[in-house]
Amino acid sequence: MHRVALRLAVFALVLASAFGGAYALGSATGGDDPAPVHDMDMP
Amino acid sequence: MSTTALPDTGDVAGEHLDLALTGMTCAACAMRIEKKLNRLDGVTATVNYATERANITYNPATTDADAMIGAVESIGYKAALPAPIGADTDDPALARIADLRRRLLVSIAFGTPVLLLSMIAPLQFRGWQWVALVLAAPVAAWAAYPFHHAAWRNLGQAEASMDTLVSVGVIAAFGWSLYALCFTQAGDLGTTMSMSLIPTRGDTHHLYLEVASTTVALILAGRWFEARAKRRAGGALRALMALGANTASVLQPDGSELEVEASTLRVGDRFVVRPGERIATDGVVEVGASAVDMSLVTGESVPVEVAPGSAVTGATINAQGRLVVRATRVGADTALAQMARLVEAAQTGKAPVQRLADRVAGVFVPVVITLAAATLGFWLARTDSFAEAMSPAVAVLIIACPCALGLATPTALLVGTGRGAQAGILIKGPEILESTRQVDTILLDKTGTITTGQMSVGAVHAAAGIDATELLQFAAAVEAASEHPIARAVVREAQQQGIAIATADEFVAHAGVGASAVVSGRRVHIGRAATDECPPGSEAMTVVAVRIDDTLWGTITVADTVKPTSAAAIQRLRELGLRPILLTGDNELTATAVAHEVGIQPADVVWGVLPEGKVQQVQRLQAEGRVVAMVGDGVNDAAALAQADLGIAMGTGTDVAIEASDLTLVRADLHAAADAIRLSRRTLGVIKGNLFWAFAYNVAAIPLAMSWSLSPVVASAAMAFSSVFVVSNSLRLRRFNPGT
Structure with missing residues (x-):
């Protein structure tokens, strides 16, 4: 059971750092974002 | 309950117990249950995924059956004491097939309209998206439940498999569509969804309902096909006990x-x-x-x-x-019961095969989830809108779940088994093809495999001054009244030579000695020849002496004949890189004579082996690191067929051998064995190619999804291309040409 908890915790950590790292990258490279476009034709 | 005391091994005083398991979806499940059971005090367990059995040795002082069943159920599977060997134990497997079929039918019936509505804009009537949601809901929730259940169980073990991939993809696709319908303009009545090649950055309300339902239908179809193939594996014991x-x-x-x-x-x-x-016991x-x-x-x-x-x-x-x-x-002590235990032990002791797709998914799933988290983080920083940032993150999860994965193995097997059937090769379980890497040794049973298994007359030696045809005529007249296999061979020979068989009177069968009768007024006696009466060179054959009015007229040699195709087929097996070994329960003389005739080295002849000896031979070669195929037809080959990495049964053989094997050859010809090896190698190659391409198209689309440049058209095209590729790659197997 400990091993499972450890593996899940490590994975959560990996997820958090991926999220955090990507967030930092997004903030650093953030510029003008184009206005959202979508492919739904409104009524 | 099949509890029997084990022989005293000196160290562990143990009782033996089998548990019937249900709820396993992959080989990883088998390993998980095995680990759980082995953690119990005094328990040694092996779990077989194919037969859905746990084979347990335990110390009754420290644990009992209830505790073991409880342990299995605590990790989400079901266990029960098995029905006695030979009883109809089909029900759980049949129930699973019926369950898969129901879910598949529902997902096709509800998923097809969803797919049509989503892909063809002119069909999108006012409020279509809500109808699609209602139709897709039972598919995503009920039909896909086995995937969600397995994924949940995997999560509890911090592991991931194909089920996890499918479950995550379906939940992401359906959950996102539900969100988009409820909280964005996508839910407005009159909204239509057109397919556009323009990257849809900023689109927060594309619906993926068709992805959710199509994936479920395709993967269920694959599972259903495999479950039907797997069900046949448990039949060996039933066939054996029926004997x-x-x-x-x-x-x-x-x-x-x-x-x-x-x-x-x-x-x-x-x-x-x-x-x-049959002798009762x-x-x-x-x-x-x-x-x-x-x-x-x-x-x-x-x-x-x-x-x-x-x-x-x-x-x-x-x-x-x-x-x-x-x-x-009587009962469990008889030779037949021991043979049943050998077959079962060989099946249970086999290392569980982890499916290729599951092995790939085990690595792929965590990577994809990590990439989705990174995508979410990146776009959250860029857009400051959680709802918008979710769109590409969900797209990553959806595109990572390849529909084609569900087709990769089943289509290759469907085409491979279909082509095999045309060529007289019946492939039983898909798992075995995946695990049969490179067979390098092939054990050949003698009787019925290399030889015809039928006695036939080799030569008629008449004494000086006697006509051989007349000798055969008298002998056939007497033997026509007997049911003995040697007698039948003599009669067949006479018929083939066009000899009219006379009527015999006063027929007497001297059990174990021979037979006698009066033919044309003369007393004819046929019996086993004395050593000095045997013609030279007949050591490996059975010789009968024919006496007429107490005078020796001559001898007839009878032997099991080598099939005319065996020698050439064994040469072909060699060309495929296999080392042929002859394995027989017969005596040394017969074994070496047959080996010489078909070109097997004297060093590669194993004679005088009993059923357990055959299993030991297979195990010995496996312990040397060889990958062993075994070809046999008899009940005595069943355990060795089950133990071998690839068991090949002759279709003319017994049901037990056929049930215990992985491949069955309809033609009783060793050429078919060479074809079978080639076909299984080709099929495995195609499965690997399919898995690679099923993933490759989708992996290539992940960067597009992450960069928010993935249009639904590209996503659909990736799915369609990989599916088409997988199907056409599998169809290449139709060109498999036996005998070349």
Whole structure:
């Protein structure tokens, strides 16, 4: 059971750092974002 | 309950117990249950995914069956004490197939309209998206439930498999669509969804309902097909136990006979066996003499002569005279029951095969989830809108779940097995093809595999001044009245030579010795020839002497003949890089004579082996690191067929051998074995190619999804291309050409 908890915790950590790292990258490279476009034709 | 005391091994005083398991979806499940059971005090367990059995040795002082069942159920599977061997144990497998079929039908019925509505804009009536949601909901929730359940169980073990991938993809696709319908303009009545090639950055309300339902339908179809193939694996034991005699005629003290169930026989009971009947249980002959067809145990085609004092084996067939047998072993102690245990042990002891797709998914799933988290983080920083940032993150999860994965293995197997069937090769389980990497050694049973398994006349040696045709004519006239395999061979030879068979009078069968009769006024006696009467070079054959009016007229040699195609087929097996080894229960002389005829090295001949000896030979070669195929046809080959990495049964053989094998050859020809090896290698190659391409298209689309440049058209195209590729790649197997 400990091993499972450890593996899940490590994975959560990996997820958090991926999220955090990507967030930092997004903030650093953030510029003008184009206005959202979508492919739904409104009524 | 099949609890039997184990032989004393000196260290662990253990009891043996089998548990029937349900709820396993992959080999990883088997390993998980095995780990859980082995953690219990005093328990040693092996779990077989194919037969859905746990084979357990435990110490009754420290644990019991309930505790073990509880342990299995605590990790989300079901366990029960199995029904007795031979009972109809099909129900759980049948129920699983029926369940998959129901879910598949629902997902097709509800998923097809969703797919059409989503892909064809002119069909999108006012409010279509809500109808699609209602239709997709049972598919995503109920039809896909087995995937969600397995994924949840995997999560509890911090592991991931194909189920996790499918479950995550379906939940992401359906959950996102539900969100978009409820909280964005996508839910407005009159909204239509057109397919556009323009990257849809900022689109927060594309619906993925068709992805959710199509994926589920395709993968369920694959599972259903595999479950049907897997069900046949458990049949070997049922077929083996069906061989036993059902009833026995027990001899009462007053001399009368009482018909009883064979299972109620006790040691010491005396029972009668008439010609043509199966012997009810292991015993010793007390009265009578006969020839007994022992091929069940020895594989040897010549019947064994028995007389008072001879030991006989249950389930073998009494060919000639009436016998009275005293039972010496009953129930679980008989040779037949031991053989059943050998087959089961060979099946259970086999290392579980982890499916290729699951192995890939085990790495792929965590990577994809990590990439989705990174995508979410990146776009959250860029857009400051959680709802918008979710769109590409969800797209990553959806695109990572490849529909084509569900098709990769089943289509290759469907085409491979179909082509195989045309060529006379029936492939049983898909798992075995995936695990059969490179077979390098092939064990060949002699009787019925290399040879025809049928006695035929080799030569007629007439004494000086006697006409061989006349000799055969007299012999055939006597033998025509007998059912003995040697007699049948003599009659067949006479018929083939166009000899008219005369009528014999006063026929007497001398059980175990021969037969005599009066033909055309002369007394003809046929019996086993004395050593000095045998012609030179007949050491490996059976020789019968023909005496007319007490004068030796000559001898007839009878032997099991080598099939005309065997030598060339063995040469082909060699060309495929295999080392052929002859394995037989027969004697050394016969074995080496046959090996010489078909071109097998004398060093590669193993003779005089019993069923457990055959298993040991397979195990010995496996321990040397060889990947072993075994070709056989007899009941005595069943355990070795199950133990081998690739078991190949001759279709003319017994049901037991066919059930215990992985491949069955309809043609009783070794060329088909070479074709089978080639076909399984080709099929495995195609499965690997399919898995690669199923993932490759989707992996290529992940960066597009992450960069928010993935349009639904590209996503659909990736799915469609990979599916088309996988199907057409599998269809290449149709061009497989046997015999080249």
